[in-house]
Amino acid sequence: MPLPHTEAPGYLVSNLASRGVRMTRQRRAIxxxxxxxxxxxxxxxxxxxxxxxxxEVDRVTIYRTLSLLKRHGLIDELDLMHLQGEKHFYERKTPREHVHMTCLRCGRVTEFESRLFDGLKKQVQKECRFQIAVARMEIGGYCSSCRA
Amino acid sequence: MPLPHTEAPGYLVSNLASRGVRMTRQRRAIxxxxxxxxxxxxxxxxxxxxxxxxxEVDRVTIYRTLSLLKRHGLIDELDLMHLQGEKHFYERKTPREHVHMTCLRCGRVTEFESRLFDGLKKQVQKECRFQIAVARMEIGGYCSSCRA
DNA sequence: AGTCACGATGCAACCAGTTGCAACAATGCG
DNA sequence: CGCATTGTTGCAACTGGTTGCATCGTGACT
Structure with a gap:
């Protein structure tokens, strides 16, 4: 599922630069x-x-850059139900958070936006007096083409 | 947050045994x-x-037993927003799935049941024609005692 | 109780991600 | 423009979790 190109090229670079984050060759590439x-x-x-x-880029630099982007709320980290070992996947943060569904048979990942999801987050903020920084909802199961 | 003792002792052992899973000393202990x-x-x-x-139990046996329990839907695996490295936490599956909130400052984990959560899962099943096996919603943020 | 098939175990080696530290280079200032 | 500061990098060593494989032991059948 291709992600929409909603942002101008260089968006991450200029966003981080404007927050006083140093720009290195490695970071620009990543x-x-x-x-x-x-x-x-x-x-x-x-x-x-x-x-x-x-x-010359080292994998440590990848992880540190990803963690920088997470801290600044510019990307989301996904587990996709640990379908493939323990690795994580990354996507640019979109204006509306969405649910990720991973098919345990074919591995296809589907995204889904829902007002109930937004409502649930609002409910947690209000009823639990909990200030949300990141919310992640992931579902594992069987997609319509893989069901028995 | 203590988990309620809803099941009789030996529940996991007898549940697995009744499905024809072999019982070893190691498994009984775990x-x-x-x-x-x-x-x-x-x-x-x-x-x-x-x-x-x-x-004599090896860590590999722990992981394999946990994975067995996951496959049989008897436990849930939690990331708790990777608060402490990459490790996972485990809890017995409860009749109603719940949201886990992890405070990024004090590390406290809170659980929350919500009709909106149940409704969201129903909506995914119906509108996306996706048969859910596991659903996990995890939230990172700041609890009421840690907020500025 | 004795035998046996096949699932479970432990070991070693591996993959994904993190951390401590010394060397390095992007920015701000003169 | 050159220099100093301080954040960034790469390396090595580590943690958490997984996999391949030879050996072991459970549970079924007699």
Missing amino acids: LGIIETASHHLDAAQILRKAQKQEP | LGIIETASHHLDAAQILRKAQKQEP
């Missing part, structure tokens, strides 16, 4: 890759792509 | 620990407790 990604990427894929531009 | 746990445990804690009963 941010560009995440920005122009057409689907969910894992850390190893980002590393491989980044090394095509900057062969 | 299942007993999970059953009588008064809070969310991680794999390392389960290993340490199990080795008090059966000193």
Whole structure:
């Protein structure tokens, strides 16, 4: 499922720069890759792509950059129900958070926006007096084409 | 937050045995620990407790038993927003699934049941024609005592 | 009780992600 | 423009979790 290209190219770079974050060759490469990604990427894929531009990049730098983006709320980290080992997937934060459904048979990932999801978050904020920073809802099961 | 002791002792053992799963010394020890746990445990804690009963148990056996329980839908695996590294926590499956909120400051974990959560799952099943096996909603943020 | 098939175990080696630390380089200032 | 500050990088070593494989032991059948 391709992600929509809602932001101008360079958005992550300029957003971070405007917050006083230093721009290095490595970061520029990594941010560009995440920005122009057409689907969910894992850390190893980002590393491989980044090394095509900057062969010296270390995987540690990938993880540190991803963690920087998480801290600034610019990407979301997904487990996708640990379908493939323990690795994580990353996507640019979209204006509306959505549910991720992973098919346990074919591995396809579907996204779903719902007013109930938004409502549930509001309810937690209000009834539990809990200030939400990140909310993640992930579902594992069987998609319509894989059901018996 | 203590978990309620809703099931008779030996429930996991007899449940699995009735499905034709072999019972070994190691499994009996691990299942007993999970059953009588008064809070969310991680794999390392389960290993340490199990080795008090059966000193020869290997961590691999812990992970394989946890994965067995997941496959049979008898426990839920939680990330708790990766608050502490990459480790996971485990809890017996309760009749009603609930949301887990983790405070990013004090680390406290709160559980919350909501009709909106149940409704959201129903909506996914119906509108996305997606048959749910596991649903996990985790929230990271700041609890009422930790908010500015 | 004795035998046997096959599932479960432990070990070693591996994958994903994190941390401590010394060397390095992006920015701000003169 | 050159320099100092301080954040960033790469390396090595580590933690948490998984996999392949030879050995072991459960539970079924006699």
